[in-house]
Amino acid sequence: SQQGEEDPQALSIQEGENATMNCSYKTSINNLQWYRQNSGRGLVHLILIRSNEREKHSGRLRVTLDTSKKSSSLLITASRAADTASYFCATDALKNTGNQFYFGTGTSLTVIP
Amino acid sequence: GAGVSQTPSNKVTEKGKYVELRCDPISGHTALYWYRQSLGQGPEFLIYFQGTGAADDSGLPNDRFFAVRPEGSVSTLKIQRTERGDSAVYLCASSLLGMTGELFFGEGSRLTVL
Structure with a gap:
């Protein structure tokens, strides 16, 4: 089952605008990651935020994490047509059976030139 | 190789046949994951290896699915008596640090069961 949504x-959105995507999850986590997937391709890691962090930046990306609400947001500033892709959040699940990453259902972003 | 390699990239088979999908992770990555992705959905966890052993196989849907990683590097996902519902893209990912690190994904193997 997928934990994130x-x-x-x-x-x-139009090129140059900002894009905000949200992710909600169900159980306690160590880390939350965001990935990008171009159509027909594998996923590419964008950014990782730890449970004790609230905000993180990487280039045009800004990620926030609110563990009390079990939610995260990904902001892409000054979007470009090349940002068109699906974006997924992934959370690690604290289970005694081992380590898993659960992915959400994804946000499909289209940036119109 | 430089990245995670998956073969075949496309596999078309008939219902009831046996299929093997191969994953060659990044050299030195001890953690290896298999995911299944249906159209319009996120990747669904199947199994996770740490070295040669399956640390967590709770995502395998039933006993028709099995995966091995005998030497702690290449992994093979095996599907017996394939069903049409098995059609999906099977993604492999490897990681140096396991749960605490980023996953590096291959391009996937697209399985179509007719």
Whole structure:
């Protein structure tokens, strides 16, 4: 089963605008990661935020984490057509059976040139 | 190789047949994951290896699915008596640090069961 859920499911914006995607999860985590997937390709890691961090930046990406609400957001500033892709959050599950990463259902972002 | 390699990239088979999907992780990565992704969905966890052993196989849907990693490097996902519902993209990922690190994904193996 998937732990995370992203919203919106789909987002369409004009080039230059900012894009915000949200992720909610169900159980306690150590880390939360965001990945990007171009159509028909594998996933590419974007950024990792630890449970004791509240905000992290990487280039045009800004990630926030609110562990009390079990939610995270990914902000892409000054979007480009090349940012068009699906974006997934992934959380690690604290289980005694081992380590897993659970992915959400994804947000499909379209940036219109 | 430089990245995670998965073969075949596409596999079409008939219902009831046996299928093997191969994953060659990044050299030195001890953690290896298999995921399954259906159209429009996120990756669904199947199994996780730490070295040669399956640390967590709780995501395997039933006993038709099995995966091995005999030497702690290459892994093979095996599906017996394939069903149409097994059609999906099977993704492999490897990681140097396991749960605490980023996953490096291959391009996936697209399985179509007719």
